[in-house]
Amino acid sequence: DIQMTQSPSTLSASVGDRVTITCRASQSISSWLAWYQQKPGKAPKLLIYKASNLHSGVPSRFSGSGSGTEFTLTISSLQPDDFATYYCQQYSNYYTFGQGTKLDIK
């Protein structure tokens, strides 16, 4: 199994901040990585696929980068709607998710 490790587990930030979440794969997954946002009681929503491609309708303040084993999700200027939990997911070999990063208000 490919293990996905996110850091940090929790991140406190303020509206307007630039934040970065890291996801590391236990082996190379090329660019087969997606990012999701989940709010309490709701299903995850796709933000980014193939490491850096923005899904339709997702604000441009979200961006993704990386390849191989190290990836980042960046929110350029936090908005109130962005406080949520974020997950990475690899789809190189079957499908596995990171444990999540909870982004909360400082």
Add this chain to the structure above:
Amino acid sequence: QLQLQESGSGLVKPSQTLSLTCAVSGGSLSTGAYSWSWIRQTPGRGLEWIGYIYHTGSTYYSPSLESRVTISIDRSKNQFSLNLTSVTAADTAVYYCVRGGTAPTYFDFWGQGTLVTVSS
């Protein structure tokens, strides 16, 4: 607008079979470009992909669950289903039905999820 809606028993006894159905509206299961998955989520194990089915009926399962999982499709009703046998408390989770593309794939449309509790 595509919508996925899970339904089924919310309470299952240990050793019995968990059965869920996903009704798809606003799109057809028979479109060849998509896969139809079940994914579950628990506080302890996080998000876990269970398996998916294509409109052809071809299925792919997680190796860790393969011995207990069956996913099937009913094109006439535009729905697909999950059966998970010999359940234990560890199978208690929120179960989502989800659309993806052809493999390898990310998951772009999710149902709202349904909580299934395994308890006597």
